[in-house]
Amino acid sequence: MATAATEGVIAPSATRPARARPWLTRERMAGFLFVTPSLIQFLIFTVYLMVSSLVISTWSWDLLTPHRQRGFYNYTTLLLHDPIFRTAFKNTLELTLLTVAPGMILGLLLAMVVNTRLRGISIFRAAYFLPVVVPTVATAIIFRWLYNPDFGVLNWFLGLFGLQHHDWLGSPSTALASIAAMSVWQSLGWNMTYFLVGLQSIPEQLYEAARIDGAGAWMRFRSITWPLLTPMTFFVLVTSMIGSLQGGFDSVYLMTQGGPGYSTYTNSFYLYSQAFRYFHYGYAAAYAWVLFVVIGIVTFLQFRFLSKRINYDFG
Amino acid sequence: MTSAEHRLWRRRRSRSVGRKAAGYAALTALALFALGPFLWTVSTSLKNIDEIFVFPPQLLPSTLKWSNYTRLWHEFPMARWIFNSAYIVVLAVLGKLFLASTAAYAFARLRWPGRDYVFYAYLTALMIPWEVTLIPGFVLMRQFGWIDSHLALIVPSLGDVFGTFLLRQFFLSLPRELEEAARIDGAGYLAVFCRIILPLSKSALAVVAVLGFMSVWNAFLWPLIMIDSTNKFTLPVGLQLLNSQHGTDWSVLMAGDVIALIPVLIVYLAAQKHFVQGITMTARTG
Numbered sequence: 001m002a003t004a005a006t007e008g009v010i011a012p013s014a015t016r017p018a019r020a021r022p023w024l025t026r027e028r029m030a031g032f033l034f035v036t037p038s039l040i041q042f043l044i045f046t047v048y049l050m051v052s053s054l055v056i057s058t059w060s061w062d063l064l065t066p067h068r069q070r071g072f073y074n075y076t077t078l079l080l081h082d083p084i085f086r087t088a089f090k091n092t093l094e095l096t097l098l099t100v101a102p103g104m105i106l107g108l109l110l111a112m113v114v115n116t117r118l119r120g121i122s123i124f125r126a127a128y129f130l131p132v133v134v135p136t137v138a139t140a141i142i143f144r145w146l147y148n149p150d151f152g153v154l155n156w157f158l159g160l161f162g163l164q165h166h167d168w169l170g171s172p173s174t175a176l177a178s179i180a181a182m183s184v185w186q187s188l189g190w191n192m193t194y195f196l197v198g199l200q201s202i203p204e205q206l207y208e209a210a211r212i213d214g215a216g217a218w219m220r221f222r223s224i225t226w227p228l229l230t231p232m233t234f235f236v237l238v239t240s241m242i243g244s245l246q247g248g249f250d251s252v253y254l255m256t257q258g259g260p261g262y263s264t265y266t267n268s269f270y271l272y273s274q275a276f277r278y279f280h281y282g283y284a285a286a287y288a289w290v291l292f293v294v295i296g297i298v299t300f301l302q303f304r305f306l307s308k309r310i311n312y313d314f315g
Numbered sequence: 316m317t318s319a320e321h322r323l324w325r326r327r328r329s330r331s332v333g334r335k336a337a338g339y340a341a342l343t344a345l346a347l348f349a350l351g352p353f354l355w356t357v358s359t360s361l362k363n364i365d366e367i368f369v370f371p372p373q374l375l376p377s378t379l380k381w382s383n384y385t386r387l388w389h390e391f392p393m394a395r396w397i398f399n400s401a402y403i404v405v406l407a408v409l410g411k412l413f414l415a416s417t418a419a420y421a422f423a424r425l426r427w428p429g430r431d432y433v434f435y436a437y438l439t440a441l442m443i444p445w446e447v448t449l450i451p452g453f454v455l456m457r458q459f460g461w462i463d464s465h466l467a468l469i470v471p472s473l474g475d476v477f478g479t480f481l482l483r484q485f486f487l488s489l490p491r492e493l494e495e496a497a498r499i500d501g502a503g504y505l506a507v508f509c510r511i512i513l514p515l516s517k518s519a520l521a522v523v524a525v526l527g528f529m530s531v532w533n534a535f536l537w538p539l540i541m542i543d544s545t546n547k548f549t550l551p552v553g554l555q556l557l558n559s560q561h562g563t564d565w566s567v568l569m570a571g572d573v574i575a576l577i578p579v580l581i582v583y584l585a586a587q588k589h590f591v592q593g594i595t596m597t598a599r600t601g
Binding site for chain 2: 026027028030031032034035037038039041042044045046047048049050052053056063110113114116118121124125126127128129130131133134135136137138139140141142143144145146148150151152153156159185188189190193194197198232235242245246249250253254267268271272275276281284285287288289291292295296299
């Protein structure tokens with residue numbers, strides 16, 4: 001009762017200056033003005049486009065003739081009656097598997113190699129990072145040449161070990177894996193730098209203590225490096241999964257155009273084809289939403305099942 | 316030092332020298348793996364045709380055939396493509412810096428109604444795959460009449476949600492005392508932003524600029540569907556044209572690639588520190 005009384009006494013006097021102030025204070029005014037340019041851009045190019053995309057996804061539309069409202073027709077066709085969608089989906093998952101796992105393992109190994117104080121190490125790190133900076137278009141053209149069945153360097157190199165010539169991009173069994181290999185090579189610098197940041201945040205004393213206790217290199221990796229690196233490993237896993245599930249357009253477009261057959265059709269390439277080759281804009285918009293949901297589910301599952309295994313103590 | 320100690324010291328030193336040498340050898344081999352394809356590109360771009368179609372491949376050209384480059388330069392508007400890419404990237408990055416830094420300041424330092432909701436909306440937007448806005452974006456550009464115009468490449472890329480997020484986190488980490496002192500001296504919010512926040516945030520702004528440069532300079536699909544005239548192509552779309560028209564003319568293709576690599580290399584070497592810093596910041600905030 002006493003508290004209620006004191007509250008009643010204190011509250012009005014505490015709010016009095018706020019009531020006296022006009023609603024639009026200088027600070028609020030400044031806040032609105034500072035956010036406005038960015039917010040206009042955001043409202044048009046994110047919010048409006050999202051809504052528009054959802055609307056278009058229910059249309060049958062070639063942009064030239066008036067659209068027809070089809071409800072969920074695009075979605076049901078895509079999910080139930082489109083065999084190429086299934087192929088593209090399978091290929092995208094395969095590409096993701098073939099790039100994310102090797103990319104992470106090699107990236108971690110490379111980070112451990114460059115995590116030394118050797119003189120000039122920053123030059124080597126810069127060299128390993130360079131492929132990341134180069135446009136995929138340029139890289140894809142280079143790799144087409146390296147993969148060339150008759151005069152390519154790769155066949156020559158493998159020939160040194162007695163392997164036969166092979167048409168890497170031209171045969172359905174290896175085309176997708178060849179694109180994946182390029183992608184791994186290209187993104188190794190990212191993963192290396194991420195893991196390097198993670199490795200350098202682990203306190204040196206832990207290793208010294210372990211060494212004094214007689215722990216070998218493998219033991220130190222198992223009981224210090226790996227557990228303390230889990231936040232970074234999780235971050236790299238989630239971002240590269242997302243990147244890979246929505247990626248694979250530039251390289252496919254330049255190296256194989258989805259072929260041979262449909263063996264390198266990825267989601268992004270098939271979506272592009274539906275829109276800009278067959279002029280099925282509504283269908284492609286629905287495709288994008290399916291992709292969005294899939295990526296959302298995969299990301300959610302990763303957070304749901306993996307985030308518990310992350311050790312944040314020293315991260 | 317006793318002779319036994321001396322021997323031990325020498326053995327240790329020679330072991331560490333040997334280990335260093337092995338380390339450098341391994342690092343060099345890895346560097347060859349990372350840079351080899353680019354070196355091979357340069358070599359191929361200077362070869363005569365009869366040195367390209369040979370097996371086993373010839374490591375270096377016997378004479379440097381510069382005419383591959385002049386031919387390419389005459390047949391395709393390479394200079395024009397580089398110019399297009401360069402001015403588009405400059406305008407887009409400047410715009411990104413302006414929009415991202417002002418919004419980040421509003422999110423980090425100013426209190427206004429609805430601020431947190433808008434910020435959450437921005438965060439949610441980070442999860443949207445580019446495919447979702449591709450089709451309606453194309454439709455919108457058509458309504459604006461921006462098909463085959465560079466406006467379609469610049470204006471939609473001005474927004475940078477991730478950059479805004481990075482800068483907000485950075486602004487939050489700045490000490491407030493300086494701003495408060497300036498406010499007491501009668502400086503307005505704009506003055507605080509321009510004279511205190513921005514000068515203190517050069518490194519973070521450089522990171523946003525570098526990440527923005529990469530995304531705009533390397534963009535391929537969007538300019539591919541937006542631009543029809545060869546003269547208005549950006550460099551990646553131009554390279555794609557070379558790839559489809561000269562798919563087996565390897566020396567010319569590789570010459571095109573080398574020319575495309577030079578600007579990237581210049582920017583990378585000049586801003587290398589910020590590239591690495593960008594990743595570090597990304598990893599820390601993500």
